[in-house]
Structures are given as C-alpha cells and as structure tokens.
Amino acid sequence: xxxxxxxxxxxxxxxxxxxxxxxxxxxxxxxxxxxxxxxxxxxxxxxxxxxxxxxxxxxxxxxxxxxxxxxxxxxxxxxxxxxxxxxxxxxxxxxxxxxxxxxxxxxxxxxxxxxxxxxxxxxxxxxxxxxxxxxxxxxxxxxxxxxxxxxxxxxxxxxxxxxxxxxxxxxxxxxxxxxxxxxxxxxxxxxxxxxxxxxxxxxxxxxxxxxxxxxxxxxxxxxxxxxxxxxxxxxxxxxxxxxxxxxxxxxxxxxxxxxxxxxxxxxxxxxxxxxxxxxxxxxxxxxxxxxxxxxxxxxxxxxxxxxxxxxxxxxxxxxxxxxxxxxxxxxxxxxxxxxxxxxxxxxxxx
Amino acid sequence: xxxxxxxxxxxxxxxxxxxxxxxxxxxxxxxxxxxxxxxxxxxxxxxxxxxxxxxxxxxxxxxxxxxxxxxxxxxxxxxxxxxxxxxxxxxxxxxxxxxxxxxxxxxxxxxxxxxxxxxxxxxxxxxxxxxxxxxxxxxxxxxxxxxxxxxxxxxxxxxxxxxxxxxxxxxxxxxxxxxxxxxxxxxxxxxxxxxxxxxxxxxxxxxxxxxxxxxxxxxxxxxxxxxxxxxxxxxxxxxxxxxxxxxxxxxxxxxxxxxxxxxxxxxxxxxxxxxxxxxxxxxxxxxxxxxxxxxxxxxxxxxxxxxxxxxxxxxxxxxxxxxxxxxxxxxxxxxxxxxxxxxxxxxxxx
Numbered sequence: 120x121x122x123x124x125x126x127x128x129x130x131x132x133x134x135x136x137x138x139x140x141x142x143x144x145x146x147x148x149x150x151x152x153x154x155x156x157x158x159x160x161x162x163x164x165x166x167x168x169x170x171x172x173x174x175x176x177x178x179x180x181x182x183x184x185x186x187x188x189x190x191x192x193x194x195x196x197x198x199x200x201x202x203x204x205x206x207x208x209x210x211x212x213x214x215x216x217x218x219x220x221x222x223x224x225x226x227x228x229x230x231x232x233x234x235x236x237x238x239x240x241x242x243x244x245x246x247x248x249x250x251x252x253x254x255x256x257x258x259x260x261x262x263x264x265x266x267x268x269x270x271x272x273x274x275x276x277x278x279x280x281x282x283x284x285x286x287x288x289x290x291x292x293x294x295x296x297x298x299x300x301x302x303x304x305x306x307x308x309x310x311x312x313x314x315x316x317x318x319x320x321x322x323x324x325x326x327x328x329x330x331x332x333x334x335x336x337x338x339x340x341x342x343x344x345x346x347x348x349x350x351x352x353x354x355x356x357x358x359x360x361x362x363x364x365x366x367x368x369x370x371x372x373x374x375x376x377x378x379x380x381x382x383x384x385x386x387x388x389x390x391x392x393x394x395x396x397x398x399x400x401x402x403x404x405x406x407x408x409x410x411x412x413x414x415x416x417x418x419x420x421x422x423x424x425x426x427x428x429x430x431x432x433x434x435x436x437x438x439x440x441x442x443x444x445x446x447x448x449x450x451x452x453x454x455x456x457x458x459x460x461x462x463x464x465x466x467x468x469x
Numbered sequence: 470x471x472x473x474x475x476x477x478x479x480x481x482x483x484x485x486x487x488x489x490x491x492x493x494x495x496x497x498x499x500x501x502x503x504x505x506x507x508x509x510x511x512x513x514x515x516x517x518x519x520x521x522x523x524x525x526x527x528x529x530x531x532x533x534x535x536x537x538x539x540x541x542x543x544x545x546x547x548x549x550x551x552x553x554x555x556x557x558x559x560x561x562x563x564x565x566x567x568x569x570x571x572x573x574x575x576x577x578x579x580x581x582x583x584x585x586x587x588x589x590x591x592x593x594x595x596x597x598x599x600x601x602x603x604x605x606x607x608x609x610x611x612x613x614x615x616x617x618x619x620x621x622x623x624x625x626x627x628x629x630x631x632x633x634x635x636x637x638x639x640x641x642x643x644x645x646x647x648x649x650x651x652x653x654x655x656x657x658x659x660x661x662x663x664x665x666x667x668x669x670x671x672x673x674x675x676x677x678x679x680x681x682x683x684x685x686x687x688x689x690x691x692x693x694x695x696x697x698x699x700x701x702x703x704x705x706x707x708x709x710x711x712x713x714x715x716x717x718x719x720x721x722x723x724x725x726x727x728x729x730x731x732x733x734x735x736x737x738x739x740x741x742x743x744x745x746x747x748x749x750x751x752x753x754x755x756x757x758x759x760x761x762x763x764x765x766x767x768x769x770x771x772x773x774x775x776x777x778x779x780x781x782x783x784x785x786x787x788x789x790x791x792x793x794x795x796x797x798x799x800x801x802x803x804x805x806x807x808x809x810x811x812x813x814x815x816x817x818x819x
Binding site: 120121122123124125127129130131132134136198199200203207210211212213214215216217218219220265267269270271275276277278286288290291292294295296297298299315318319322326343344394395396397398415417422423424425426428429430431432434 | 470471472473474475477479480481482484486548549550553557560561562563564565566567568569570615617619620621625626627628636638640641642644645646647648649665668669672676693694744745746747748765767772773774775776778779780781782784
C-alpha cells in the first residue's frame with residue numbers, strides 16, 4: 120500500500136510507493152553530451168564574464184586574470200540586479216517591484232571539471248568559504264532578505280555550463296518556501312519547545328533507516344517525506360540558524376560529507392542531473408533564530424507534472440528507506456585529502 | 470529592468486523579464502517521437518485497462534467493449550487507492566497515512582488522437598461533462614477532500630501515453646497550493662469585500678494587455694505573475710467556487726475557449742508539451758464558497774531548477790503581455806462546430 124507522508128516542516132504531503140519501489144536502474148534520464156566550445160569559466164577567459172566580485176587567488180596575481188582557485192562573478196544574464204530600486208508599487212489589484220537582487224556565479228574549480236565531487240576536499244572547503252563570504256557581503260544591503268545559494272548540475276536540471284559552478288541569487292523578499300519552513304519551525308517550537316529539525320536528526324540517527332552517512336558535525340539522510348527519488352539532505356547536528364555562522368571544523372566536515380554524498384549519488388545513479396539548494400535563515404529580518412539551515416540535494420529522475428504543479432504535493436516512486444540503503448551500501452571510497460600543497464596557503468585576494 | 474511581480478492569490482513572487490522577452494522561437498524543447506505499439510486507450514483494447522468507472526457510449530453496447538466516445542478507467546498503476554484506510558498515524562516526529570485516494574484516466578476521444586484541440590468542440594464538451602460526473606461521484610466518499618483534474622501532454626510534461634487523455638487524482642487532504650489560494654481569497658474578501666479573481670478578471674478585461682480571448686462566460690489570459698512562458702488561465706466570468714456547478718451554457722463556452730487556447734498554443738509554440746490543472750474548491754470541507762475555480766495551462770518550455778525548487782519563486786523570461794499578444798494575434802481558425810451527428814444523441818451509459 121502506498122503511503123501519504125507529511126513533511127515535518129511544511130504542509131506538504133507526499134505519496135511514497137512503499138511496495139516495489141523503483142531502484143536506481145529503473146530511472147532513465149538523458150545524460151549530457153560532451154559540449155565543446157570555449158568555456159567562459161576557465162582561467163584565461165576571465166574577460167568572458169563580468170568582473171569578479173570575489174576571488175581566492177595567488178598573491179601577486181591581478182583581478183580578472185588567471186591565478187585564482189575560486190572565482191565569483193555576477194551572472195552575465197542576471198535575473199535580478201542590485202542597481203534596481205526597492206519599493207512595491209500597485210498596479211490595480213496587482214503588486215510589482217523593480218527587479219532588485221543579485222545574481223552571481225561561483226566558479227568552483229579552476230580546472231574544467233564537471234562534477235563537484237571530483238574536486239578534492241580542500242577545494243570543496245574553499246567553495247563553502249566562498250558561499251559564506253558572499254552571503255556575508257550581500258546581506259550588507261539591507262534591502263535584501265534572502266540569499267539563495269544553489270547548484271544545477273546537468274542540462275535536465277537546468278545547467279547551461281559544464282564547468283562546475285554554483286549560483287547565488289539574493290532576493291528582496293523572503294521566499295514563500297522559506298517562509299513556510301519558518302512557520303513550521305515556529306509552530307513546533309511553540310508546542311514542543313524544541314527545534315523540529317534537531318528532533319528529525321535525532322530520530323534519523325536513532326532509527327538508522329534513512330541515514331546515508333554521519334560525521335561528527337553533519338548527518339546526510341533521505342528525508343522521510345522525500346519529494347524526489349534519492350532526495351538527500353545534509354543537516355548540521357548543532358542547531359545553527361544561519362549558514363554563514365559555519366565554523367572551520369564544520370566546513371571541513373561538510374566538505375567531506377557533501378563530497379561523499381555526491382559521489383554516492385553519481386555512482387548509484389550513473390551521474391544524474393540534480394539540483395542542490397542551501398536553505399538558511401532569512402537575512403535582515405527579525406526573529407529567525409529558530410531556523411536550522413540545511414542542504415537539499417534533489418536528483419532529477421522524474422518529471423514534475425500536472426499533479427505536482429497543481430497541488431504542491433508529490434508522488435515519489437522510490438521509498439527513502441530504499442534510497443538510503445542503496446546509497447549507504449555504496450562504499451564511496453574517500454581518498455585521504457589530497458591537498459594541492461603550498462598554493463592553497465597563498466593569501467586570499469578578496 | 471526585470472520586474473518582481475506578486476501573484477495576487479498566493480505569496481509567490483515571479484521575476485518577469487520585461488526587456489527583450491523571449492519569443493516563441495527562442496524556446497527549443499524536445500518534441501515527442503511518434504510512438505508505435507499497442508495503445509491501451511483505443512477501442513477494442515478495453516481489456517488493457519481496469520474496468521471502466523464511467524463511459525458515454527451508444528445504447529446497447531456493453532461496458533468495457535467498443536461503442537464509447539468517453540471512457541474513464543482507474544489508473545492501472547495508481548499512486549493512491551480507494552480501498553485504503555483514512556487516519557493519520559504518528560511515527561516519532563513524523564505523520565503518515567495509508568495511500569488513500571483515487572487515480573483515474575479520462576480517455577478524451579475514441580480516435581487515437583494526440584491533441585485535445587484536434588477533437589471537435591462537441592466532443593470537448595463531453596470531456597468536460599465527464600470531469601464533472603467523476604467530480605460529483607468521487608466526492609461521495611466523505612474522506613476525500615480534493616479532486617485534482619489535470620492533463621499532461623508530451624513526454625517532457627510527464628505524459629506516458631500518446632492517446633489524448635486527462636487524469637483525476639482525488640486526495641484525502643486539501644493540497645497545500647489550494648489551501649494557500651483559499652487563504653488568498655479569504656484575505657482579500659476580508660479586506661476588500663470582493664473575490665480577488667473576479668477583480669482580476671475585471672482588470673484584465675478592462676486593460677486588454679494580457680487577454681488571449683474572451684467569450685460570454687469565460688476569459689482566457691496570461692496571468693500577471695505568470696510562472697512559465699505562455700502560461701494561460703481560463704477563468705469563468707461568473708463567481709463559481711466549484712467546477713462541478715458548471716451549467717450547460719458554460720460547458721459549451723468552455724469547450725470553445727479551451728479548444729481555441731490550446732490550438733493557439735500549439736501553433737505558436739510548435740506543439741509544446743504542457744500541463745493543465747483545474748483548480749477548484751475543496752470538497753467535503755466547510756467554508757469554500759469564496760473560491761473561484763479556473764484552469765491553468767502551463768507550457769513546459771523552461772526547466773524548473775534550483776532557484777525555483779529552493780524558493781517557490783520563479784524566473785519567467787517571457788512577459789505575459791508579449792505571450793498574450795502573440796497568442797491573440799494567432800488567428801486560430803475555429804471551424805463551425807462539426808457535430809458528429811446522431812451518435813452523440815445516444816444515451817449516456819454511465
């Protein structure tokens with residue numbers, strides 16, 4: 120019998136196929152063809168993008184030239200722009216605002232690598248530090264209320280460039296999905312006196328049915344009401360509302376967990392397209408300490424169709440218990456950190 | 470400058486590209502290959518599906534044999550099932566319920582036709598009557614709270630069968646998206662004393678910027694905060710909360726408007742994949758008269774990626790004003806109703 124499972128954070132129910140759940144080989148999604156052509160994100164092509172807003176680069180190298188290992192640039196075709204004005208105008212029954220915001224691209228490796236799990240952990244730590252840097256910088260504009268960090272991998276998941284990169288889109292209002300999560304955190308705290316996601320992590324760790332891997336600081340698991348087959352969340356054990364509060368020991372741990380999780384998904388699902396979103400507390404807003412930040416990884420193996428678009432509910436043909444088991448059993452070999460050596464000790468040019 | 474536009478019903482903002490909006494020819498989506506093989510929805514293959522729950526058929530023909538012009542069958546691979554039990558159980562912090570519900574397929578034509586706009590208007594009226602029949606029948610189970618009627622067209626939009634069909638999925642809880650719309654209707658009624666969608670229709674008809682076509686009973690328009698390029702809504706002018714209250718004169722009009730709208734989308738966008746959802750008031754629930762039912766047609770020309778999945782907000786590269794203009798100018802030739810003649814006067818075998 121299939122089950123309706125309720126998301127613990129928001130008012131979303133998901134149908135989970137509990138009987139013969141679909142296994143990895145049941146999913147056939149288009150793989151990307153190798154694209155040729157000039158990559159605008161490779162070193163030497165810095166002129167193909169707008170000027171960098173952040174770079175971690177070797178001392179003595181100039182902005183917008185090679186010598187960086189992380190580079191953040193405004194999106195060349197931004198959906199929203201910082202030079203716009205805030206302020207909602209009315210247009211009859213409607214409300215409208217100029218396209219205020221920021222839209223940036225984080226180049227996650229100087230090498231032309233497609234998979235984030237193919238960079239070493241030290242480099243992945245640098246990616247996380249770059250996310251934090253930009254999150255702290257962008258919130259200095261008090262008009263911005265949310266900083267959405269996300270990653271699209273594969274054409275089917277919306278990626279238009281092959282070179283590994285993530286995106287940051289800062290918005291002048293709190294996204295409806297984050298607002299709903301905020302309400303979920305508040306309602307639970309009001310009635311139970313604790314953080315719902317802290318309790319979720321505790322239950323997952325004690326049940327061990329949906330855990331993919333655990334480290335001292337993070338737990339990676341398939342959420343109980345997974346919307347998508349092989350959906351995986353990475354949650355800090357410690358209650359932390361704002362991703363930008365992440366500490367050095369947590370960054371090291373997150374790099375390990377994220378890399379291992381992505382590697383397992385890649386192997387088990389044959390390099391699937393996926394979206395990853397970093398959910399964190401709104402910025403420049405009061406009363407957000409109840410939030411608990413987390414990463415959501417959503418492989419794109421199924422199609423969101425009329426039912427999902429009409430209801431906001433989902434049908435998931437792979438039970439998260441099966442997904443977690445398959446991912447857990449994939450012994451993702453984690454090589455010892457292959458530090459790139461002295462170059463990483465170079466000063467960060469910001 | 471792009472614009473943030475707020476949905477008038479729910480707390481959703483959409484970035485609309487207002488400058489050089491993408492025109493129809495800017496979208497390249499995969500078209501379906503012609504599929505061969507045996508079609509389980511064609512007359513003569515009635516044994517390929519579960520027994521019919523409704524058929525409009527010629528007098529003297531037996532159930533589950535040819536002779537029907539509309540046939541409704543349970544989904545062979547149902548996501549949810551009527552024989553399940555209601556009742557939420559707790560599992561630690563989580564809530565779960567058996568997969569209660571109903572999942573049906575409406576075969577919209579006896580002929581093996583792919584496009585709903587290719588059937589004549591009289592047949593389309595019969596499709597609408599079938600939706601109404603099933604909506605009235607399914608709500609007799611008081612455990613069901615919503616009846617989601619929807620249509621997926623094209624593989625990219627989630628359709629797995631070519632033969633024109635729609636689906637009905639009845640759920641034991643009100644979908645989160647409908648609940649949010651209900652709140653939107655109530656909030657507006659509380660502060661303004663009217664129905665927001667009645668006011669939207671009035672503004673659209675008077676502005677004429679986003680209207681695709683109008684008839685006596687319906688308006689087809691590109692919504693102000695369209696999530697998707699060429700998104701089109703069809704809304705009854707008259708305030709009606711429950712689709713199943715539709716009258717004969719409205720059915721005739723809706724068939725015309727729906728056919729013309731789909732035909733325009735097909736011609737302008739080269740037979741695009743799309744999802745269509747019928748949003749109507751919940752059933753077996755109190756206090757729903759403020760709702761205003763409507764059809765939402767969402768061509769699938771763009772990919773929902775990390776930003777959309779993380780925030781619930783959307784980026785739409787085609788302003789609805791441009792979409793409506795293009796659709797309005799497409800003179801979708803509407804032949805005079807080609808009634809199939811006496812056969813349609815046959816009794817409905819239900």
